Amino acid sequence: MDCRTPAALLAEACAAVDRASAGAELIRAGENTLWRLPGKVVVRVGREGQVPAAHKELAVARWLRRHGVPAVRPLDRPPEPVEVHGRPVTFWHELPPHRPGRPVELAAALRTLHRLPPPIHPLDRLDPFVRLPARIDGAATLDRPQRRWLHARLAELRTAWHELALPQRPLRVVHGDAWSGNLAVADDAAYLLDFERTALGPPEWDLVTTAVGHYSFGALPARAYAEFCTAYGADVTEWPGYPVLAAVRELRLTCYALQQADADLRHRAQAHYRLACLRGEHGPRPWGWTALD
Structure with a gap:
């Protein structure tokens, strides 16, 4: 190190x-x-x-x-x-002085991005499971049964992802980590940033984070989510593959919280609450997850 x-x-x-x-x-x-x-x-x-x-x-x-x-x-x-x-x-x-994007602004930026022709330089295929095994193995606050459960859930979702038959659908350039913090809105424009996860994949992946913010977190009001869908021109929850993508995103957000809990014990309760939600211990969505500061 x-x-x-x-x-x-x-x-x-x-x-x-x-x-x-x-x-x-x-x-x-x-x-x-x-x-x-x-x-x-x-x-x-x-x-x-x-x-x-x-x-x-x-x-x-x-x-x-x-x-x-x-x-x-x-x-x-x-x-x-x-x-x-x-x-x-x-x-x-x-960048000039800016603020994080609102959902409706993020939708407009994603709509533009997804309509672009793929670049000549090669982009990898989207891997929605990148770094998850390491985060599960490295989470110090997990006990052995919890770790086994997360690995089993990861394997289950890998299978479900591959069964979506994504190669039969047109792949587009996707941001890969599309949330309001990766859109900086200044007086002159709304700027996309952080392209670490940019790849070729289903455009629905970029829409799932906002949908999960509404349906799983309960943090995004219904009106704001409706405006997001209108601005983009589609509601990802109507796509048959949405439950799989949403479950993958929920797993990613839980594993991220577990990783953060190692560095800051203030996040431990939220991380383990998320895990308990995934395991069915807190009823149906929305679960009222809170963002990590």
Whole structure:
């Protein structure tokens, strides 16, 4: 494991491209670390082993720009990620002042994205189960029966996903992690960002997060969800494959909460409440899940 501090990694990456790191301001520290540099530059330091994903993020952002779709924009130099001790570091233009997107705004952005022709550069097929086995195995607050149950549920949903016969349906470019936090709305435009999970897949996958926010979390009012469906032009819950996609998304959100509970015990109760809901211990949806701060 790399024991270097985030600031040291930033300084080394900046030095590699002859850019000063003095005066850097930490924006967010998580799976990826974001820094703001003087001159309206944002630096994204990724996780170890994620260099290919960083190459994809740059390619997708430039592809969107060529199609006139507002998106976070990488600097021209360096043109590719800088690798520092196995971690990819990328440099981006800072967005203007903005707020997270509303569901209706996210729907409009997704409608535009899903209508674009796939790029020439290859994109992988969507893997909705990426990193889930590691999150289940690494969740320290789970006991052995809980871990076994999650692995069994994961196997069950893998089978259900493959039985959807998705190869027979036209695949589109999907964002892969389409939620309000990945749409930045400024005065001039609504900007898509975070293309780590962008892939070729069923466009319904990008709609499921909002649907789950309404039907599973109970956090999105019915009127807001109806506006989302109208803006996109479809209601994903009417698609026969929705129950499978929703169940996968619920599992992902539960495993993410379990991962966060390891780092912050404040999240332990919510993580295990979500797990209990999946196991049928709290009745039908909506379950009243709360977002992790």
